[in-house]
Amino acid sequence: MNKAKFRKSLRVGIIQDGKITQERIISAGDSVSIGESAKNTFVFPKTNLIPSEFPLFLYHAKGYVLQLNDNMSGRLKMDAVGSVRSLEQVRNDPNVLRKGNVFRLSLSERDRGKIVVGNTIILFQFVPPPPVQAIRSIESMDFRPRFFEEGDSVFYAFLGTNTLLAAALVAAVAIFPVHGDVAVAEIPDRFVQLVIENNERQKQEPIEEVVKIDKKQKEVEEKKEEETEKTPNKEEEEEEPDAVSEAKKKEQTKKEIVAGSMLIKQLLTRGEGEGTALDLWSDADAGLDDMDAILAKATVMEVATLENTGLRKGIGISNEMVTIGELSIAGGGTATIAEGPELVVSSTVETAKPELFDAKDPAAISKVVRSKFGQLKYCYEKALRSNPNLSGRLEIEFNIRNKNVTSAAVFSNTTGDGGFADCVTKKIRRWKFPEGVEGQAIYPFIFTSDN
DSSP states (O other), rough: TTSSSSSSSEEEEEEETTTEEEEEEETTOOOEEESTTSSEEEEEOSSSSSOOSEEEEETTTTEEEEEEEEEEEEEEEEETTTTEEHHHHHHHHHSSSETTTTTEOOOOOOOOOEEETTTEEEEEEEEEEOOOOOOOOOGOOOSSSOOOOOTTTTHHHHOOOOOOOOHHHHHHHHHHOOOOOOOGGOOOHHHHHHHHHHHHHHHHHHHHHHHHHHHHHHHHHHHHHHHHHHHHOHHOOOOOOHHHHHHHHHHHHHHHHHOOHHHHHHSSSSSSSSSSHHHTTTTGGGGTTHHHHHHOOOOOOOOHHHHHHHOOOOTOOOSSSSOGGGGGGGSSSOOOOOOOOOOOOOOOOEEEEEEESSOOOOOHHHHHHHHHHHHHHHHHHHHHHOOOOOOOEEEEEEEEEETEEEEEEEESSSSOOHHHHHHHHHHHHBBBBOOOOEEEEEEEEEEEOOO
């Protein structure tokens, strides 16, 4: 291949949604391909307008050749023609070579143009090649460490400043005078007098404080002895309480409590008198402090009834004790709780012909899908319990890579139940496929109720 025909390099820019996404300068003699395959020079999103690998610029002995198909549009400025031509005019030109549905147009170094493929715009022109940078051989390179490297000036400036400050501090400490031991004769007289007076005070103060404390203790002890002699013995002055007056006080207290408490009257009497309540009290009750002991002695009490309490009788109520079993007579009839019949649902899941894209081993895909019908019926019958009239067609689009479902989404749903569709989608995302099974599929499932 003679690469000296074109001295300029091919500059290609890719614009998507109004933004330049890729730009590259192609060396003279290198071809350019576009498409969704990773092997292309420029990788495009998936589209049906071009194959997965489409050689857009081919280089041969005479130079570059531009290849076009019927799905491309745009304009070209050809140096040989001297005007701007649309791709439609280029395709209708009888001088343009056509092979199948691909048109081949020879280019010169002065040609440039704009090619549109779907939502992607391709701009190209020929530019001078970038200057070649001289590359030194590894033998001529010096890898020995240097004392000063690039960018070390700031570090050494800080290091020098800190060194100077440290040296100044050391010098100041060395110059500062240090006082040695001072003799007693060198101490000024005023400091000696202060020290002597302080020592004398410390010796005198403890003796005076001890004497004062002893005097105070003696005075306190003398006052206590005088008070004990003057105060008479309380035990001798106290007289025995009058037994008659104490009994009257207890009796009066009992009457006041019983008379003032309607609750005690209802519990301890029949409402006719006070005898039963008063008989419960005794001298050992110590002023009615122990209520539990008093109630424990109420053995002669009767159960309060409608007759002796003066309450109005109701329907079906007697003056006898009422048991819990008889409480059901007071209202309507009896009631029980029973479980109703469980809702039984039955359904059918079928599949129509799927749409497969780049699928490997479609039979294995169909086999796995049919083996998972039980999971789809679970989602459908679960939704039928809430909506017995649910039915319709549900199409799921999913991709299979490395034995797993990498993505799954609802393509169409005529059932109108989003929760049911989500359940089916989640089940499909967990499906596993055999080794080597890959591709994209749109599977339609038809759900009908047998009830």
